[in-house]
Amino acid sequence: MNAQALGSLNDLDPNYPVPRVYDFLADPANSAMLDYVYNDPFGCHVFPGDIEGYPLGQFFQDMNQEIGQARQIHLWAYIPTCRYRCHFCQYPTVILNPKAPSSQQVFTDVVDYNIKEASLWLQKVPALAHAQVGEFNIFGGTPSLLPEAELRRLMAFYRSHFNFDEATLRFEGEPGTLNKPYLSLLKELGFTKISFGAQSFDDRIISACGRMHSAQECVDTIEYARAIGLEWVSVDLIYGMLGQAVDDVKYDMEKTLELDLSHVVIAKLHMEEFMKTRTGVSGERQSHWQRKGLINIGDMTFPGLGKQYQMRELVEQYLAPRYHERPTMYFHQQHQPRKNGKG
Ligand SMILES: C[S@@+](CC[C@H](N)C(=O)[O-])C[C@H]1O[C@@H](n2cnc3c(N)ncnc32)[C@H](O)[C@@H]1O
Numbered sequence: 266m267n268a269q270a271l272g273s274l275n276d277l278d279p280n281y282p283v284p285r286v287y288d289f290l291a292d293p294a295n296s297a298m299l300d301y302v303y304n305d306p307f308g309c310h311v312f313p314g315d316i317e318g319y320p321l322g323q324f325f326q327d328m329n330q331e332i333g334q335a336r337q338i339h340l341w342a343y344i345p346t347c348r349y350r351c352h353f354c355q356y357p358t359v360i361l362n363p364k365a366p367s368s369q370q371v372f373t374d375v376v377d378y379n380i381k382e383a384s385l386w387l388q389k390v391p392a393l394a395h396a397q398v399g400e401f402n403i404f405g406g407t408p409s410l411l412p413e414a415e416l417r418r419l420m421a422f423y424r425s426h427f428n429f430d431e432a433t434l435r436f437e438g439e440p441g442t443l444n445k446p447y448l449s450l451l452k453e454l455g456f457t458k459i460s461f462g463a464q465s466f467d468d469r470i471i472s473a474c475g476r477m478h479s480a481q482e483c484v485d486t487i488e489y490a491r492a493i494g495l496e497w498v499s500v501d502l503i504y505g506m507l508g509q510a511v512d513d514v515k516y517d518m519e520k521t522l523e524l525d526l527s528h529v530v531i532a533k534l535h536m537e538e539f540m541k542t543r544t545g546v547s548g549e550r551q552s553h554w555q556r557k558g559l560i561n562i563g564d565m566t567f568p569g570l571g572k573q574y575q576m577r578e579l580v581e582q583y584l585a586p587r588y589h590e591r592p593t594m595y596f597h598q599q600h601q602p603r604k605n606g607k608g
């Protein structure tokens with residue numbers, strides 16, 4: 266294993282500096298650490314997991330007490346539908362054609378279940394009804410697939426059952442569906458923040474990860490959003506993807522600065538299983554790239570560990586003068602408030 270890990274660390278782009286961590290990881294005394302990072306841990310995203318021997322009733326009671334004392338809470342609703350499955354993604358999602366007549370019932374069910382679950386939480390943790398919501402986020406999957414009537418129904422439920430007096434509303438979508446009319450609908454419903462995945466601003470890389478939108482659609486979404494007064498736009502990028510070179514990440518960083526993005530999330534591609542790492546971006550199954558053995562397609566390969574560190578250093582070099590990083594991978598412009606939560 267270590268020979269493989271060392272080979273991956275030595276996969277370097279000669280046009281960029283050797284990463285700072287190279288000497289440390291190449292030292293045989295640190296081979297355990299090299300194995301650890303080669304195995305793709307996500308470090309910053311390890312959640313504590315379940316506490317054993319903590320009875321559910323006690324959990325609800327403690328939660329009720331803590332929420333009763335909190336100044337504000339953040340409330341998130343998860344909508345698990347997507348119109349395609351990205352090759353890297355291990356989030357639990359339902360893939361459907363949003364235009365198909367049979368999908369309409371799925372959207373209705375998804376909203377019904379969401380309301381049912383939120384109602385159960387309200388029953389078990391009554392303090393939730395009164396706590397001031399700081400940020401309300403509709404997160405996915407791809408919530409921007411929700412038909413207008415279903416989105417209105419969902420919002421009417423949350424507004425009438427939770428304390429939205431001071432709430433800021435944020436919505437997550439995907440560039441192909443966060444179009445002009447949908448952004449106007451969000452604005453009308455009171456949303457002021459949007460987030461979406463671009464993953465890269467290069468069409469070749471976007472399509473290699475199975476996404477069905479173009480880089481131009483990402484730019485259009487940002488521009489339309491700003492044109493109607495949605496200034497707070499957060500874009501997700503990934504480094505370490507199939508076919509991605511250090512030069513491609515340089516291009517993404519140049520684009521990030523050119524577009525003057527207020528917030529950007531720059532994650533390392535993560536392919537470990539959820540049960541090993543308990544991270545939000547890993548699944549119980551392998552990603553499509555692993556399942557299908559698509560580790561090399563034509564002239565496309567995954568960048569090794571050395572190149573991944575070169576990419577990460579490039580991100581820091583480009584963004585440090587204008588952005589703060591909230592450890593790790595959440596960047597916001599220095600005059601902007603930091604972003605709460607993930608994604
Ligand atoms: C759940 S997705 C929601 C965004 C929206 N569905 C989209 O794709 O535009 C949130 C973000 O998680 C990140 N993500 C998903 N799977 C990942 C993985 N395996 N490794 C790193 N980041 C990942 C992507 O950047 C993605 O945009």
Ligand code: SF4
Nearest residue numbers: 347349350351354406
């Ligand atoms: S990255 Fe986004 S669009 Fe792609 S499958 Fe995951 S949730 Fe769906």
